Amino acid sequence: MLVHHRTSPAFSLLEVAVVIVIVGILAVGVIPALGSTTGARQAACAREVHRLLTHARTFAMTTGQPSGVIADASSSTLTSVYIPTGSMSVAPLRTSTGATVDPLVLSSSFPNVEILSCVGGDGSTGLIRLWFSHSGIPQTRDAGGTLTGSFTQDASISLTGGFTISVRRVSGLVER
Numbered sequence: 001m002l003v004h005h006r007t008s009p010a011f012s013l014l015e016v017a018v019v020i021v022i023v024g025i026l027a028v029g030v031i032p033a034l035g036s037t038t039g040a041r042q043a044a045c046a047r048e049v050h051r052l053l054t055h056a057r058t059f060a061m062t063t064g065q066p067s068g069v070i071a072d073a074s075s076s077t078l079t080s081v082y083i084p085t086g087s088m089s090v091a092p093l094r095t096s097t098g099a100t101v102d103p104l105v106l107s108s109s110f111p112n113v114e115i116l117s118c119v120g121g122d123g124s125t126g127l128i129r130l131w132f133s134h135s136g137i138p139q140t141r142d143a144g145g146t147l148t149g150s151f152t153q154d155a156s157i158s159l160t161g162g163f164t165i166s167v168r169r170v171s172g173l174v175e176r
Contacts, residue, residue, distance in 0.1 A: 038112065042161030045110040046176055049157055049165050052078055052104060053130065053174040059093060060132040066139065066147075067093055068131035071157050076106040076114040078157075083145045090145040106159075116158045121151030121169055130155050136172045 011019075052069050059082060060067040067082035080093035080101045093101045106113050120128035122140045131139040138151045151169035158164045166175045 039161065041110050042113050042159065042163060045106060045113045046159055046161075046163035046165060048104065048109070049078060049159065050174060050176045052080055053165060053167060056080055056082075056093065056130070057132040057136050057172055057174060060134055061136045064134040066131055066133060066141070066145070068129055068139075068141070070127070070129050071115065071118045072127045073115045073118045074126060077103050078106075079103040081145075088145065090143075113160045116160060117156075118158075119153075119156050121153060121155040121167065122149065123153060128155065128157075130167055132172055138167050138169060138172045 056067045056069050059065070063082075063085075065082050065085055067080070070079045070081060071077075072079075080103075081090045082093050083089070084091055095101060106115065117125065118128045119125055120130065120140070121138050129141055129143075131141045133139050138155065140148045140151065142148055151167075154169050155167040156164050163176070167173070168175065
């Protein structure tokens with residue numbers, strides 16, 4: 001009489017060790033990639049803030065209408081604004097097609113990136129208004145858009161990741 005032994009399917013110790021080594025190799029490659037995603041997001045945010053400021057300056061120079069960006073460190077938002085010809089009030093900036101430029105909310109556009117600090121051209125902090133004249137020179141204006149003077153120092157917006165965007169007080173040059 002023949003006796004058959006039933007064996008249950010299982011993995012050998014060698015097979016388990018090979019799988020663990022492969023998972024370890026994959027993990028070594030994936031973890032740095034996750035960190036670079038955060039760095040890429042921070043760099044993209046810095047480019048977008050630079051672009052908004054440059055756009056406001058260019059808009060002022062091409063249209064002759066004062067324009068700028070309101071930066072709020074407490075909510076990490078940037079709002080592009082201008083003063084339309086013949087008006088004495090501040091309005092949201094418009095694109096070349098006439099569409100209103102929506103405020104940039106960093107938390108929704110760039111998760112885990114925020115404004116760490118804002119310093120205005122007049123030394124103000126927190127909520128700052130960076131305005132440009134028709135010649136691209138930075139100006140200080142109050143909440144209603146009334147001209148109050150010129151920059152006494154460079155303005156800056158500091159972001160997560162060590163990125164700082166500056167507006168030079170003399171020339172209005174926007175630098176990253």
